[in-house]
Amino acid sequence: MLTCAQCSKPMDAPPRGRRPRYCSRSCQARAYRARAAVRKGSPPHSAGNGELPPRTPPARPPEGMSVRQIVRAAVEIADREGLDAVSMRRIATQLGLATMSLYRFVSGKDALIELMVDAVHGENGDDAPVDAGWRTRLEFAARREWGIYSRHPWVLRIVATPQPPVGPNVLAGVERPMRAMDGLGLDAVTMHWVAIAVGAQVQGAALLLVNELETKRRTGRTTQQWRSDKSPAIRELLDSGRFPMLTRLFEEQEDVADINAWFEFSLERLLDGLEVFVDGRAGVGKRSGVAGRAGVEGRARVAGRAGVTGAEATC
Template structure:
């Protein structure tokens, strides 16, 4: 908590610290980006910084806090760069959703950290402020706005998860879609031929032939986001009159 907001006070006695929280968190994020969250261990991060493992504990109570700090760090965000309330609530929500989507893209490990709670660090609060400001023109009560926002964020997380699964499958075992179907295929063909899945068996062949990770993954995300916002728009119109 204090770590997140940087309100801890330096004691005056004793040697100056050779490290900073920032450097530690930065190193951890670098490792996570490059090798996945699984590679982020206290030993590994310490090695990255050329210090002993236990030195990190002078700056952090434990690994959990490190993960919390990583989460808030990558949420850094400058509202001035993005459309304000005058652009309309839909544009703002789209901006937030796409920003979050790209965040998941840049840091795929985001979904894999045990996020025991939505920790509110400075950057997260900053983003929240931006969003609420963007919804100021909406004729709903505050709690309802928050709910809609949570729904959109939830959708983004879900979509990111869908894509992450594909990406991980490929990375982890070095298996591509093609190889995967080679392994999985026979079992499925057998299942299809069993006659227990008539509707599945009748699907056209190209049904599953698309890439979740590239442009088509983005298209899927946008399709869902568009539908969700359509529904929300109708709701706002109906309720807000």
């Protein structure tokens, strides 16, 4: 007797032609799925009637799991091993979850990275005193951004672009320096350009910092060790007499320049230039209150570095 190869149901043999193996298209489809499962290494178990058991739905995430926890785990991985180490599978492993369960909270890695960037921009940082002048407020904003790159080097390559992630904390990082310039007679576009200039200064310095941290993480070699390795070759070139200024630098600078100290120096020089710009645009006589005091104090600070007395600086 002819029977179905899937459900063993008796079938009538055709008078001519090829004999069928299945009694229906549904049995043929079930048999195909069974063969596919075997090829993948997970042979199905019969439910007793030739049917495959129903698929088990994906495990639900444990109670209390949230987007914030997933983002925090992703940030920890990126801080330790770099952004390339972050994957949905890796995060799920760290949290003890099934990978697919993460998609209940975030749509994918790109969306996750945007959440990561916004989260670290929301970390607590020092804010300028309420009555501080514009220069002090810009300094605080710049150092706050510098702190983000120092703690999370991977962030720089995501935000140093004309098309950065957009989130409330990222936007607050742009709003902060613009507010510092408010009340000085500048239009919004100019204030935004000032914010970009300060941010570009921070990011340029941070590029050196981030590359140093990444190199040390990957190779274990510090900049001091690099200089020690390169010193013989550098000394040989300097001894040629072709580089008198670098020779002088090599003799006067005993150690590798501190990147944090260089950042502070470059930030101060940028603010000195902005101070001249603000004075030229607004005029000392037209400013009052906090802004006016900031201009006078700033000029005194610049003059002090040049050896000018306090009375001369305020004239």
